[in-house]
Amino acid sequence: MIDLNMSDILETIHMIDEENLDIRTITMGISLLDCADSDPKKACDRIYEKIVRKAEHLVKTGEDIEREYGIPIINKRISVTPISMILAASGGDPILYAKALERAAIEVGANYLGGYSALVQKGFAAGDEALIRSIPEALSVTDHVCSSVNIGSTKAGINMDAVALMGQIIRECAEKTADRECVAASKLVVFCNAVEDNPFMAGAFHGAGEPDCVINVGVSGPGVVRHALKKIPDANITEVAKLVKNTAFKITRVGQLVANEASRRLDVPFGIVDLSLAPTPAVGDSVAHVLEEMGLEQCGAAGTTACLALLNDAVKKGGVMASSHVGGLSGAFIPVSEDAGMIDAARRGCLTIEKLEAMTAVCSVGLDMIAVPGDTPADVISGIIADEAAIGMVNSKTTAVRIIPAVGKKPGEELDYGGLFGQAPIMPVNTASPAKFIARGGRIPAPLQSLKN
Amino acid sequence: MRAVITVVGKDTVGIFAKVSTFCAERNVNINAVSQTVLEDLFCMMMQVTMDTSEVAFGEFADAIKAYGEENNLAIHAMHEDIFNAMHRI
Numbered sequence: 001m002i003d004l005n006m007s008d009i010l011e012t013i014h015m016i017d018e019e020n021l022d023i024r025t026i027t028m029g030i031s032l033l034d035c036a037d038s039d040p041k042k043a044c045d046r047i048y049e050k051i052v053r054k055a056e057h058l059v060k061t062g063e064d065i066e067r068e069y070g071i072p073i074i075n076k077r078i079s080v081t082p083i084s085m086i087l088a089a090s091g092g093d094p095i096l097y098a099k100a101l102e103r104a105a106i107e108v109g110a111n112y113l114g115g116y117s118a119l120v121q122k123g124f125a126a127g128d129e130a131l132i133r134s135i136p137e138a139l140s141v142t143d144h145v146c147s148s149v150n151i152g153s154t155k156a157g158i159n160m161d162a163v164a165l166m167g168q169i170i171r172e173c174a175e176k177t178a179d180r181e182c183v184a185a186s187k188l189v190v191f192c193n194a195v196e197d198n199p200f201m202a203g204a205f206h207g208a209g210e211p212d213c214v215i216n217v218g219v220s221g222p223g224v225v226r227h228a229l230k231k232i233p234d235a236n237i238t239e240v241a242k243l244v245k246n247t248a249f250k251i252t253r254v255g256q257l258v259a260n261e262a263s264r265r266l267d268v269p270f271g272i273v274d275l276s277l278a279p280t281p282a283v284g285d286s287v288a289h290v291l292e293e294m295g296l297e298q299c300g301a302a303g304t305t306a307c308l309a310l311l312n313d314a315v316k317k318g319g320v321m322a323s324s325h326v327g328g329l330s331g332a333f334i335p336v337s338e339d340a341g342m343i344d345a346a347r348r349g350c351l352t353i354e355k356l357e358a359m360t361a362v363c364s365v366g367l368d369m370i371a372v373p374g375d376t377p378a379d380v381i382s383g384i385i386a387d388e389a390a391i392g393m394v395n396s397k398t399t400a401v402r403i404i405p406a407v408g409k410k411p412g413e414e415l416d417y418g419g420l421f422g423q424a425p426i427m428p429v430n431t432a433s434p435a436k437f438i439a440r441g442g443r444i445p446a447p448l449q450s451l452k453n
Numbered sequence: 454m455r456a457v458i459t460v461v462g463k464d465t466v467g468i469f470a471k472v473s474t475f476c477a478e479r480n481v482n483i484n485a486v487s488q489t490v491l492e493d494l495f496c497m498m499m500q501v502t503m504d505t506s507e508v509a510f511g512e513f514a515d516a517i518k519a520y521g522e523e524n525n526l527a528i529h530a531m532h533e534d535i536f537n538a539m540h541r542i
Contacts, residue, residue: 004457004498004500004533004536004537004540004541006487006489006496006498008536008539008540009457009459009498009536010459010461010496011540012531012535012536012539012540013459013529013531064511067510067511067514067515068510068511068514068531068532069531069532069534069535070514070529070530070531070532070535071535250539250540253538253539254535254538254539256538257534257535257538
């Protein structure tokens with residue numbers, strides 16, 4: 001007789017059909033270190049050839065698994081070695097590399113390709129500054145390429161020269177694509193403590209310590225967690241945490257299954273499962289609604305940070321046992337434009353940038369997909385980056401800033417991306433100037449790892 | 454490989470016959486069946502083996518889903534491992 005019972009089976013089907021359970025991404029990490037060449041054009045050809053060879057079957061394999069297991073796999077993505085490293089060895093115009101990556105992504109049918117990146121937490125090496133200065137152009141002439149820059153870490157401190165530069169670069173990205181909802185800025189992440197095995201965009205890159213080729217998987221499922229919590233409206237918080245843990249375990253087991261299967265079929269080693277609650281703008285797939293289900297009138301209310309801390313921790317505790325290797329960003333994401341509940345809270349003024357900043361101290365990443373007024377100066381953006389990086393540096397966690405100056409728009413208006421990127425209500429920013437602080441340059445020294453109060 | 458087929462829909466005459474005939478025509482072997490009617494809702498779960506079938510499982514899953522839609526039934530055919538992963542430690 002069947003050793004599964006009907007209610008278990010129906011629960012799984014219900015999670016997929018009604019509660020938006022999905023695998024958010026299968027991301028193939030590909031090392032490009034062996035593609036360097038003294039001729040930049042040859043290096044670009046080798047990059048294109050290697051990506052296409054390795055990822056040839058990625059999309060088809062993802063679709064096959066999707067059909068056979070009945071679980072949607074939303075994105076098939078690629079992450080590559082930070083291009084600044086290849087640029088350092090091969091030289092030439094960085095845009096050539098961006099175009100090679102774009103061609104490769106289109107050829108294999110990947111949704112996004114991340115790794116137009118530089119790691120400058122301690123300073124700029126050869127290739128880094130040229131790559132960073134090319135980011136606005138690279139992201140405006142490509143659709144699939146994503147970029148990230150790591151400007152700080154707990155061990156190195158914060159590179160304030162890079163912080164100052166990134167404020168300008170983000171503005172340039174927005175200005176160059178002002179006629180397309182400033183989309184280039186949405187494909188650029190500024191990190192502190194960036195991880196090398198992140199499967200999520202726009203911040204994915206394939207770190208130097210990774211194998212030649214690897215499969216990383218990011219799961220999702222805020223809708224499933226919210227639905228589970230609905231069943232215990234009066235339970236105490238201990239029970240809430242336990243239920244989130246149990247639910248995260250189930251979600252992650254599916255992620256691990258898909259990761260194993262993709263790894264086997266593609267004959268590429270399995271890297272990690274990213275234990276993430278990644279929202280989408282779809283109704284019923286919101287992290288903000290999970291927090292509201294815990295008892296907040298609206299996300300952003302007093303208590304939001306505490307609820308998010310509980311959620312983030314319980315997701316990790318449940319997920320860790322369900323997966324053989326955990327990595328990436330792992331935790332709850334709070335991208336404002338990609339979360340129906342956050343969009344709603346931001347529109348009503350209940351959720352502010354300052355509250356989001358506090359939330360990032362206890363959750364997976366950082367200030368994510370936030371639109372700010374188009375006239376926000378570069379040094380204010382740099383100030384926001386510095387604050388966010390400081391939270392990550394001191395707390396030994398990844399933090400990030402993906403902020404979009406909405407050129408020509410003011411608070412009350414919105415950027416509308418459609419699809420997974422959703423709508424970004426423009427949030428007011430405190431514009432008191434940090435210009436002098438940002439202009440100083442230099443480095444914030446790495447923090448003490450003891451005396452932790 | 455083993456798969457689980459679930460069938461949910463308004464109870465009418467012949468649902469079991471339709472689904473089992475659909476499987477038989479494609480040489481899909483039924484190992485076990487569990488079925489009940491809750492109020493007037495027909496719920497059935499079948500465990501099947503695909504090894505004898507020449508149809509690729511992905512195609513079979515798409516076809517039986519479409520067949521369900523034609524007959525006002527929600528039919529899912531999914532690899533058994535997804536349920537084992539989620540509900541068995």
